[in-house]
Amino acid sequence: MTDEQDPGEGATGAPSTPPPGVPIARTLEAILMVADEPQSLVSLATAIGAPVPAVRQAVETLVADFDGVDGGDGQPGIRRGFELREVGGGWRFYVREEFDPIVRDFVLTQNPTRLSQAALETLAVIAYKQPITRGAIAQIRAVNVDSVVRTLLGRGLITESFTDAETGAINYETTELLLTHLGINSIDELPLISPLLSDGSGGFGDGSE
Known part of the structure; x- marks a missing residue:
C-alpha cells in the first residue's frame, strides 16, 4: 500500500471514525x-x-x-x-529538548516508590539484552510491557537508544542512573544470569538470541 491509498478495514472490522463534528x-x-x-x-x-x-x-x-x-x-x-x-x-x-532537564527532575522527584516485580523483571531483560525493542521484551516476558517500559523511562532507568529505520521500532538501553543505583561502573559488571535460574538454562543473558 502506498501512502496515497485509502486504508482498509482495521483488525476489529470496520475502522473507527472520528466523532461527528470533530476535526x-x-x-x-x-x-x-x-x-x-x-x-x-x-x-x-x-x-x-x-x-x-x-x-x-x-x-x-x-x-x-x-x-x-x-x-x-x-x-x-x-x-x-x-x-x-x-x-x-x-x-x-x-x-521539547529545552524542557528535558525540568521534566526529568520532576519525574524523578514524583516517583520515590519502589519498582514493582514486573518493572524489575523488565529492567533485567533490558539490562542483559540491550539495545532491545519493546516487542522483543514482550516476547521474552510473554506479557504486555507497555506500562512498565513507560515507568522505567519515567524513572530515568532506561532511555530510547535509537529507532529502527525500517520498522520504526524504538530500541531501549539502560542509563547511567541505573549503574549508580546498582553501584557498578559498567553494565558488563552484571553477573551472569544463568547461575541464578533454577532450571539451569542459559537465560537471556548468555549471548544467544
Missing part, C-alpha cells in the same frame, strides 16, 4: 497522546478510517499548532512544551 487533527491528537511507538500516516489513517492525504494534512496542522503557528482555525498559536516529531517513518509526541 481529524484533534482525533489524531488523541490517538498520538497514548501511542507508545511512532505511528505512520497509513496506520493513523487506518485507525480513524480516513484517507491518507487528509491525515497527512491534519498532521501538518498539528505540527504547526504545537510549534505556535496558526493551526488553521484563525486563532493565534502558542508554542507548546511538547512537539509532534517524525521519527523512523512515523509520528510521535516528544517533550
Whole structure:
C-alpha cells in the first residue's frame, strides 16, 4: 500500500471514525497522546478510517499548532512544551529538548516508590539484552510491557537508544542512573544470569538470541 491509498478495514472490522463534528487533527491528537511507538500516516489513517492525504494534512496542522503557528482555525498559536516529531517513518509526541532537564527532575522527584516485580523483571531483560525493542521484551516476558517500559523511562532507568529505520521500532538501553543505583561502573559488571535460574538454562543473558 502506498501512502496515497485509502486504508482498509482495521483488525476489529470496520475502522473507527472520528466523532461527528470533530476535526481529524484533534482525533489524531488523541490517538498520538497514548501511542507508545511512532505511528505512520497509513496506520493513523487506518485507525480513524480516513484517507491518507487528509491525515497527512491534519498532521501538518498539528505540527504547526504545537510549534505556535496558526493551526488553521484563525486563532493565534502558542508554542507548546511538547512537539509532534517524525521519527523512523512515523509520528510521535516528544517533550521539547529545552524542557528535558525540568521534566526529568520532576519525574524523578514524583516517583520515590519502589519498582514493582514486573518493572524489575523488565529492567533485567533490558539490562542483559540491550539495545532491545519493546516487542522483543514482550516476547521474552510473554506479557504486555507497555506500562512498565513507560515507568522505567519515567524513572530515568532506561532511555530510547535509537529507532529502527525500517520498522520504526524504538530500541531501549539502560542509563547511567541505573549503574549508580546498582553501584557498578559498567553494565558488563552484571553477573551472569544463568547461575541464578533454577532450571539451569542459559537465560537471556548468555549471548544467544
